[in-house]
Amino acid sequence: MCVSDENEFVRTYDVITSATYVEAKEVFTKDVVSQLPYAVSTRTGTLDYTGFLIDEERLVGMKDAAFAEGHVSDIDVFTF
Numbered sequence: 001m002c003v004s005d006e007n008e009f010v011r012t013y014d015v016i017t018s019a020t021y022v023e024a025k026e027v028f029t030k031d032v033v034s035q036l037p038y039a040v041s042t043r044t045g046t047l048d049y050t051g052f053l054i055d056e057e058r059l060v061g062m063k064d065a066a067f068a069e070g071h072v073s074d075i076d077v078f079t080f
Contacts, residue, residue: 009045016040041080049076 015037022032049061063074 009043012040012042014040 016039017037020034020038022028022034024031047061048063050064051062053060053062057079059078059080061076061078062072063076064072
């Protein structure tokens with residue numbers, strides 16, 4: 001599913017139910033096969049975030065103020 005909103009962001013959401021293959025290459029010693037279903041959600045557009053944090057339940061977008069010496073001026077929390 002693909003949706004555009006008023007801010008010109010394009011969002012997609014797909015549920016993957018087929019097997020997924022990850023080649024060994026540099027990370028794994030053998031190819032990895034997963035047969036667990038999962039959801040993929042994407043959002044593209046111009047974002048004003050300077051950093052992100054993620055855990056099992058949320059994605060946090062952080063914004064630094066100009067000349068803030070590393071202090072975060074604003075955050076947005078997205079839950080899934």
